[in-house]
């Protein structure tokens with residue numbers, strides 16, 4: 438989107454991203470819009486995505502209710518070794534080089550399983566399961582447009598070893614009403630790109646998400662992404678950067694707190710864990726030589742989750 442749409446939030450520019458209509462019959466237009474966004478910075482708004490607005494709203498309702506529980510209750514659902522469950526404040530440090538305490542956010546990773554001792558377990562389970570499945574359908578539509586934009590067959594990523602048997606993860610997030618101060622290393626979420634294939638992000642109407650459109654520039658310039666209710670912000674993940682040999686870039690982003698509490702829902706699409714992430718034949722050339730060696734999806738993810746989350750021993754020690 439051009440700069441005429443940019444507005445300033447406290448001196449930091451804020452721009453609307455390109456809108457891609459995910460139910461448009463004009464495939465050519467969607468492919469060319471996506472290509473432009475992904476060549477530059479891997480981020481756009483997905484509209485008319487087909488996931489139910491009421492369902493999305495219900496996930497926000499459940500999320501607010503969950504994070505409103507006393508900490509002692511939430512700690513009973515502390516995440517497990519497989520990174521499912523509750524992550525308290527500071528559990529994640531997304532940008533250790535620039536942060537002091539860690540992210541000023543708490544989260545809940547929802548996989549296919551349901552927290553059994555939640556008082557409204559059934560309702561929670563049904564809501565999350567339905568949303569996971571609707572978001573997965575949206576992500577698969579985006580994956581087909583991505584395949585076309587990389588000059589592949591539309592169903593390239595639908596193979597069982599890639600997205601045919603994917604690992605979809607929902608993460609409910611709650612940011613404290615804190616004012617971030619980058620000069621002191623205080624962030625809602627430190628700068629990072631997402632680890633997997635792609636992320637669909639739904640936010641409330643509190644601004645906070647910032648992206649860096651040129652992650653190779655020094656110093657980095659940040660701009661706010663305007664929150665748009667009901668829309669998915671689509672972020673390309675590191676695996677697509679690796680597959681495409683940096684032709685498509687994963688989105689460098691962070692969250693800056695403005696003093697208001699903020700809720701968001703991230704849907705991470707991760708390929709099958711056995712999947713080998715290696716440069717696509719269409720993405721290597723003399724001008725663009727191989728940038729990353731092949732890596733098994735689970736090796737890459739284990740490393741990134743491990744590097745950015747606290748060691749569970751920290752909490753075990755707190756119990757004694």
Ligand SMILES: O=C(O)CCC(=O)C(=O)O
Pocket residue numbers: 608610626631638640645646690692700701702703
């Ligand atoms: O809350 C947001 O807007 C961003 C969340 C995020 O970047 C993440 O969970 O990876």
Ligand SMILES: [Fe+2]
Pocket residue numbers: 629630631690
């Ligand atoms: Fe992220």
